[in-house]
Amino acid sequence: METTWTARKALPGDAELIASHACYREEDMARRAGYAEWVKPRIGARKYLGLIAMRGDEVLGGAGLVLLDWGPTRANPSGQMGRVVNVFTAPHSRGQGIARTLVARLLEQGEALGVREFNLGATPEARSLYAGLGFADYAPEMRRRVPATV
Numbered sequence: 001m002e003t004t005w006t007a008r009k010a011l012p013g014d015a016e017l018i019a020s021h022a023c024y025r026e027e028d029m030a031r032r033a034g035y036a037e038w039v040k041p042r043i044g045a046r047k048y049l050g051l052i053a054m055r056g057d058e059v060l061g062g063a064g065l066v067l068l069d070w071g072p073t074r075a076n077p078s079g080q081m082g083r084v085v086n087v088f089t090a091p092h093s094r095g096q097g098i099a100r101t102l103v104a105r106l107l108e109q110g111e112a113l114g115v116r117e118f119n120l121g122a123t124p125e126a127r128s129l130y131a132g133l134g135f136a137d138y139a140p141e142m143r144r145r146v147p148a149t150v
Contacts, residue, residue: 077116
């Protein structure tokens with residue numbers, strides 16, 4: 001089985017593909033079109049850096065980095081934060097290092113732009129992947145969510 005693949009930069013025309021990676025669960029389908037609308041201009045403005053893994057014309061996976069103007073903190077005086085999002089590998093391509101490579105390249109791109117703090121939400125299955133890239137648990141945060149009104 002061929003294991004070679006290439007990574008290409010995400011383009012605004014990839015917004016629907018990226019939204020399919022972000023909204024892959026059945027309960028997320030209703031927000032997929034809105035996500036595509038949200039991400040498309042951010043790709044063009046370089047506020048969303050994305051990479052897509054390809055083998056020929058086949059998409060094997062993808063990953064993104066949202067650049068946030070967070071404001072300076074003690075640990076991050078530049079005020080730029082990167083949030084890793086939409087990490088996806090097609091089921092038949094998992095275990096080949098695709099996600100690890102894409103995320104590592106995005107972290108390098110973010111660091112080259114001066115980003116010194118990165119965060120993400122990790123599934124239990126992906127925790128070791130991210131730990132291997134230098135991510136650590138960060139317990140001090142809290143969250144408040146306001147229910148959506150319909």
